[in-house]
Amino acid sequence: MELGGRIKIEKVRSDGGRGKEQDIIPEEILLHLILNGEKISIISCSPADLIELASGYMLSNGYIDDCANIDLIDLCQENTGDANKGSGAIAKNMIVKIKTHSEPDGSTAPPGPGGIKYIASGCGSIDDNMAEIWPPIIKSKMKTDAGIILGLNKKNISKQKYKNAFGGLHSASLFDSSGQMIIAMEDIGRHNCLDKVFGHIFIRELDPLNKMIFTSGRVSLDLVFKVSRISVPVIVTNSSVTYSAAMLADKIGLTIIGYARGNRFNIYSCPERIVNNRNGEV
Numbered sequence: 001m002e003l004g005g006r007i008k009i010e011k012v013r014s015d016g017g018r019g020k021e022q023d024i025i026p027e028e029i030l031l032h033l034i035l036n037g038e039k040i041s042i043i044s045c046s047p048a049d050l051i052e053l054a055s056g057y058m059l060s061n062g063y064i065d066d067c068a069n070i071d072l073i074d075l076c077q078e079n080t081g082d083a084n085k086g087s088g089a090i091a092k093n094m095i096v097k098i099k100t101h102s103e104p105d106g107s108t109a110p111p112g113p114g115g116i117k118y119i120a121s122g123c124g125s126i127d128d129n130m131a132e133i134w135p136p137i138i139k140s141k142m143k144t145d146a147g148i149i150l151g152l153n154k155k156n157i158s159k160q161k162y163k164n165a166f167g168g169l170h171s172a173s174l175f176d177s178s179g180q181m182i183i184a185m186e187d188i189g190r191h192n193c194l195d196k197v198f199g200h201i202f203i204r205e206l207d208p209l210n211k212m213i214f215t216s217g218r219v220s221l222d223l224v225f226k227v228s229r230i231s232v233p234v235i236v237t238n239s240s241v242t243y244s245a246a247m248l249a250d251k252i253g254l255t256i257i258g259y260a261r262g263n264r265f266n267i268y269s270c271p272e273r274i275v276n277n278r279n280g281e282v
Contacts, residue, residue: 003027003046003186004166026168026188029092035063036099046162046169046187047092050075052199053192054096060198060226064100067202072099135228138253140209142233146265146276148179152214153238153261159184172197172215182206190217191226198230208232219256221245228252234273236260241268 004024012018031043033054040063045053051073058064074097156173163169163186172193173184185196194215201208212234213227219237221244227235234255241258249256250269257274258266267274 003048003162003169024166026162026166027092028188029094032093032095033057034095034097043189043192045189045192047094048187049185049196049199050094050096052185052196052203053187054098054199055202056195056197056199058098059202060195060229062229064098067205069100070098071101072097074098135225135248135252136231138209138228138231138233140231140233140253140273142177142210143273143275144177144179144212144234146274148177149236149257149260149265149274150263151179152212152236155179155181156184156214156216156238160186162186170216172213172217174200175212175214177210177212182211190215191223193217194223194226198226201230201232212236214260215239218242219245219258221248224248224252224254224256227254233270236265241266 004026006022006024009021009023010018011021027047028044029047031045031050031053032039033041033043035058041057043053043057055067055070055073059067064070076095076097077092152173152175155175156171159173159181160169160171163171169186169188170190170193171184171186172190174182174197176182183197183200185193185200187193187196194213197213200206201211208231211232213232214236215223216238217223218239219235219241221242223235224245233253234257236257238259238261241256246256246268248254253270255270255273256268258268
């Protein structure tokens with residue numbers, strides 16, 4: 001499925017001129033997540049890496065503890081729209097069905113409280129399931145060099161395959177402590193990018209304790225909740241950091257770095273993981 005599509009537009013200029021043209025804009029679908037037969041969320045997202053998105057969302061929001069608990073992941077498509085009106089579907093619906101291990105009595109684990117949630121592309125949320133689980137302490141001894149942090153923004157930009165073509169996309173990349181990129185994900189939603197990275201970590205059984213995540217989006221409180229459940233010790237953004245996110249991150253041992261672009265960055269929590277090797281000091 002394409003991440004963008006062509007649309008006819010009318011372009012208006014300051015001199016009063018206007019003309020019909022074609023533009024390429026990002027595609028958006030609705031991803032329905034069904035856990036053990038019960039729908040728990042509908043996520044507005046880009047139509048790529050949907051298995052990673054679904055498994056990462058389930059893990060980071062506390063619906064499942066480990067990908068090893070999953071028996072089956074099934075991806076299928078269902079279009080919405082009124083077929084009688086001729087034009088077919090307005091929006092594409094994709095469905096991910098996840099089935100987890102049975103309990104000793106033969107039942108399956110419930111999806112959690114709170115009912116069905118709609119997750120918009122423009123913002124995240126802290127749902128009932130996430131709020132009931134206090135973020136765990138991240139116990140990682142990983143350290144990385146300040147020079148490596150300075151290079152992450154450029155590496156992330158270089159792997160954005162779709163942003164230049166379609167515009168309007170966020171990105172998140174997974175790195176090891178040496179700055180080697182492992183995977184880059186793109187989506188219309190910044191939270192979706194993170195969940196896709198989380199899904200990649202768990203599906204491939206990577207060790208999260210020696211990894212860093214770079215995101216193009218603001219680091220807010222809900223992202224700290226998500227990252228803490230994956231136990232990645234460092235998150236870096238070229239954007240801003242909220243006060244609540246920084247305060248919580250400091251309590252749970254998560255290093256947050258903001259405004260990492262050009263030749264500078266700010267460390268908002270747990271600065272001891274960032275070492276300046278030029279003089280050997282932290």
